[in-house]
Amino acid sequence: MPDAAPQIFGLSTEVIGVWIATFLTLAIFSFLYRDNPVYKLAEHIFVGVSAGYGVVIVYHEAVIPLLINPLFRPELADLESPNYIVIIPGLLGLMMFSRFFPRYDWLSRWPIAFVMGLSSGLAIPATVQTNLLPQLYATLNPILPLGDIDPWTATSNFLLVVGVICTLAYFYFSREHAGALGVASRIGIFFLMVAFGASFGNTVMARVSLLIGRFQFLYYDWWQGQVMRLFGG
Amino acid sequence: MRIWDWLLELDRRWVFLGIALTVAIPIITVYTLPLGKPAPPTEMVYDYIENLEPGSVVLVSFDYGPSSMPELHPQAMAVVRHCLLNDLRVISIALNPQGTALGQEVMNTVAEDLGAEEGVQWVHLGYRPGFGQVILRMGESIPQLYTTTPDGRLTAELPVMEGVQNYDDIALVVDFAASAVPGTWLAFAHERYGQQLAIGITAVMATDFYPYLQSDQLVGLINGLKGAAEYEDLLGLEGEKAQGKLGMAAQSFAHLLIIVLVVLGNIAYFASGRHRRRRR
Numbered sequence: 209m210p211d212a213a214p215q216i217f218g219l220s221t222e223v224i225g226v227w228i229a230t231f232l233t234l235a236i237f238s239f240l241y242r243d244n245p246v247y248k249l250a251e252h253i254f255v256g257v258s259a260g261y262g263v264v265i266v267y268h269e270a271v272i273p274l275l276i277n278p279l280f281r282p283e284l285a286d287l288e289s290p291n292y293i294v295i296i297p298g299l300l301g302l303m304m305f306s307r308f309f310p311r312y313d314w315l316s317r318w319p320i321a322f323v324m325g326l327s328s329g330l331a332i333p334a335t336v337q338t339n340l341l342p343q344l345y346a347t348l349n350p351i352l353p354l355g356d357i358d359p360w361t362a363t364s365n366f367l368l369v370v371g372v373i374c375t376l377a378y379f380y381f382s383r384e385h386a387g388a389l390g391v392a393s394r395i396g397i398f399f400l401m402v403a404f405g406a407s408f409g410n411t412v413m414a415r416v417s418l419l420i421g422r423f424q425f426l427y428y429d430w431w432q433g434q435v436m437r438l439f440g441g
Numbered sequence: 442m443r444i445w446d447w448l449l450e451l452d453r454r455w456v457f458l459g460i461a462l463t464v465a466i467p468i469i470t471v472y473t474l475p476l477g478k479p480a481p482p483t484e485m486v487y488d489y490i491e492n493l494e495p496g497s498v499v500l501v502s503f504d505y506g507p508s509s510m511p512e513l514h515p516q517a518m519a520v521v522r523h524c525l526l527n528d529l530r531v532i533s534i535a536l537n538p539q540g541t542a543l544g545q546e547v548m549n550t551v552a553e554d555l556g557a558e559e560g561v562q563w564v565h566l567g568y569r570p571g572f573g574q575v576i577l578r579m580g581e582s583i584p585q586l587y588t589t590t591p592d593g594r595l596t597a598e599l600p601v602m603e604g605v606q607n608y609d610d611i612a613l614v615v616d617f618a619a620s621a622v623p624g625t626w627l628a629f630a631h632e633r634y635g636q637q638l639a640i641g642i643t644a645v646m647a648t649d650f651y652p653y654l655q656s657d658q659l660v661g662l663i664n665g666l667k668g669a670a671e672y673e674d675l676l677g678l679e680g681e682k683a684q685g686k687l688g689m690a691a692q693s694f695a696h697l698l699i700i701v702l703v704v705l706g707n708i709a710y711f712a713s714g715r716h717r718r719r720r721r
Contacts, residue, residue, distance in 0.1 A: 240454065240457045241454060258506075261538070262539070265539075265541060265568055268591070269541060269591055273588060284593065286584075286588045286597060326574075330577070331573075334628035334629060335628065337632045338624070338658070342632075342658055343652060343656055345656065403648065410644040410645060411645050412696065412699055413644040413692065413696070414512060414644035416691075416692055416695040416696065417688065418509075419460070419695075420468070420688040420691045420692060420695075421510060421511020423461075423468050424468055424511070427469060
């Protein structure tokens with residue numbers, strides 16, 4: 209929707225945005241040659257803009273609809289009368305700002321304690337329900353090709369069970385890794401290496417994808433969309 | 442200086458230049474490579490959405506920022522397009538402040554292309570802080586949590602929200618994330634409320650989430666740019682609507698160069714005798 213974009217000095221803000229983004233992209237890339245002030249400028253702008261943008265979004269999409277509207281404009285929050293209960297989380301939120309005043313910074317411990325308590329209470333049973341038990345059940349698989357279990361599935365299940373047991377053996381530190389435990393832990397290292405290799409391969413893919421994204425922006429949006437158009441291409 | 446020593450002492454900026462050229466040339470020449478068969482986890486997401494009844498509700502959560510856009514934006518574009526093409530209702534939210542604008546852009550772009558009516562077929566409800574609490578609260582009441590849209594309309598009055606109270610009314614949640622948020626969706630939406638969940642994640646995160654596929658806690662997983670390209674291929678998308686596919690040739694050539702460099706580096710390390718010096 210380029211026509212709808214507002215204009216500054218007769219230039220579309222979209223066009224200005226593409227040129228600024230191009231400058232910042234090249235400024236960040238310049239670090240690959242060596243550290244320099246242009247890179248640092250881009251880095252500081254990124255940190256500042258991210259923080260500023262976050263504050264604006266939180267104010268407009270959280271503070272206004274969850275605190276200000278229920279208190280002062282209940283009709284906009286689909287309420288018949290003000291909802292005074294939101295004063296409590298509002299006050300707890302304000303108490304976080306006491307960190308700026310050393311004399312009263314102890315007040316910030318209350319909301320921190322509330323958040324920590326709530327998060328721990330929610331996370332501990334959830335972790336058991338999500339990670340421990342279902343993953344444990346998922347390793348209890350048939351490893352013999354009997355009945356409707358085909359040989360390929362049985363082999364796959366066998367590898368899974370061996371991998372889990374041997375990796376756990378590697379992390380068992382209450383006995384010397386000798387004899388059967390030593391063999392199991394060595395096999396465990398092999399499985400760990402395979403996992404690290406898969407992680408590394410995926411990390412390479414992710415980083416290359418980010419580079420592709422920037423190059424696509426530079427070529428399609430900036431070079432073809434702006435530079436070529438500027439020179440009548 | 443022997444060639445192996447020269448290779449080991451090569452300035453790494455030549456490697457950067459090599460990667461840059463390997464990525465730039467396929468993009469500039471619009472060179473593409475065949476994708477092959479899509480990975481089963483991507484196909485599982487596609488099949489699940491394909492089998493949903495028209496009018497079913499899909500909740501899409503945009504939990505990523507601009508730094509993960511190249512991987513997750515094409516995924517989100519493809520999945521939202523699939524949902525709207527199949528006459529599903531799409532409700533989108535963001536649990537990352539930077540994700541709300543990106544989500545709005547995805548929804549606007551796809552809906553404009555398909556002529557899908559905002560408020561009737563889809564709505565973007567924006568950002569709410571505290572992702573764990575938001576996910577839990579949606580299990581009780583979505584309209585009470587998202588009373589209004591970001592532009593101030595009451596969500597309960599929108600046709601797209603008709604009959605939508607909580608997870609009981611959501612056929613599928615698709616979370617596009619570059620952080621630990623999918624783990625929270627699993628814990629609070631899937632385990633507590635039995636909500637079906639699919640995720641689109643960056644490739645860095647993929648190995649952490651594959652175990653949840655094996656335990657049937659996820660209906661499918663889209664992995665990075667490759668997953669996006671596979672999903673676009675399943676939808677039969679081409680050209681500028683298939684941003685993921687456009688990047689895959691560059692991705693493949695960059696991987697080939699990295700493999701060659703890793704192999705050469707190892708050969709040079711052993712051939713130059715450095716492993717003996719290090720052992721001493």
